[in-house]
Amino acid sequence: MDKHLKRFLVGVRQVLVISPPVEYQRPGKKGFSRDAEALRGDARKVGKNLRKTINRHGEPVYHR
Structure with missing residues:
Protein backbone atom coordinates (compact mmCIF):
# COMPACT_ATOMS: atom_id res chain seq x y z
CA MET A 1 0.00 0.00 0.00
CA ASP A 2 2.80 2.40 0.91
CA LYS A 3 4.45 1.86 -2.48
CA HIS A 4 1.21 2.67 -4.32
CA LEU A 5 0.66 5.82 -2.27
CA ASP A 42 24.69 26.86 -36.57
CA ALA A 43 22.83 25.57 -39.64
CA ARG A 44 24.33 28.38 -41.73
CA LYS A 45 27.85 27.49 -40.54
CA VAL A 46 27.34 23.81 -41.35
CA GLY A 47 25.94 24.63 -44.79
CA LYS A 48 28.79 27.01 -45.55
CA ASN A 49 31.38 24.42 -44.52
CA LEU A 50 29.62 21.73 -46.57
CA ARG A 51 29.56 23.95 -49.67
CA LYS A 52 33.25 24.74 -49.22
CA THR A 53 34.12 21.04 -48.93
CA ILE A 54 32.05 20.11 -52.00
CA ASN A 55 33.67 22.87 -54.05
CA ARG A 56 37.12 21.74 -52.96
CA HIS A 57 36.53 18.08 -53.92
CA GLY A 58 34.42 18.59 -57.03
CA GLU A 59 30.94 17.34 -57.77
CA PRO A 60 29.18 15.24 -55.14
CA VAL A 61 28.83 11.51 -55.81
CA TYR A 62 25.33 10.09 -55.54
CA HIS A 63 25.05 6.51 -54.31
CA ARG A 64 21.80 4.62 -54.57
Missing part, protein backbone atom coordinates in the same frame (compact mmCIF):
# COMPACT_ATOMS: atom_id res chain seq x y z
CA LYS A 6 4.18 7.08 -3.07
CA ARG A 7 3.67 6.45 -6.78
CA PHE A 8 0.31 8.22 -6.66
CA LEU A 9 1.79 11.26 -4.92
CA VAL A 10 4.68 11.42 -7.40
CA GLY A 11 2.14 11.36 -10.24
CA VAL A 12 0.07 14.11 -8.63
CA ARG A 13 3.22 16.19 -8.14
CA GLN A 14 4.13 15.83 -11.81
CA VAL A 15 0.67 16.81 -12.97
CA LEU A 16 0.44 19.83 -10.70
CA VAL A 17 4.15 20.74 -11.04
CA ILE A 18 4.36 21.50 -7.35
CA SER A 19 8.14 21.43 -7.37
CA PRO A 20 9.88 21.14 -10.74
CA PRO A 21 12.91 18.87 -10.88
CA VAL A 22 16.24 20.50 -10.09
CA GLU A 23 17.69 19.82 -13.56
CA TYR A 24 14.85 21.74 -15.28
CA GLN A 25 15.86 25.28 -16.14
CA ARG A 26 13.10 27.69 -16.99
CA PRO A 27 13.90 29.64 -20.12
CA GLY A 28 14.42 33.35 -19.65
CA LYS A 29 12.61 36.10 -21.48
CA LYS A 30 12.73 35.39 -25.23
CA GLY A 31 14.70 32.22 -24.46
CA PHE A 32 13.09 30.14 -27.20
CA SER A 33 13.58 32.78 -29.88
CA ARG A 34 17.24 33.16 -28.90
CA ASP A 35 17.67 29.40 -29.09
CA ALA A 36 16.06 29.32 -32.55
CA GLU A 37 18.36 32.13 -33.68
CA ALA A 38 21.41 30.23 -32.43
CA LEU A 39 20.27 27.07 -34.23
CA ARG A 40 19.81 29.05 -37.46
CA GLY A 41 23.34 30.37 -37.14
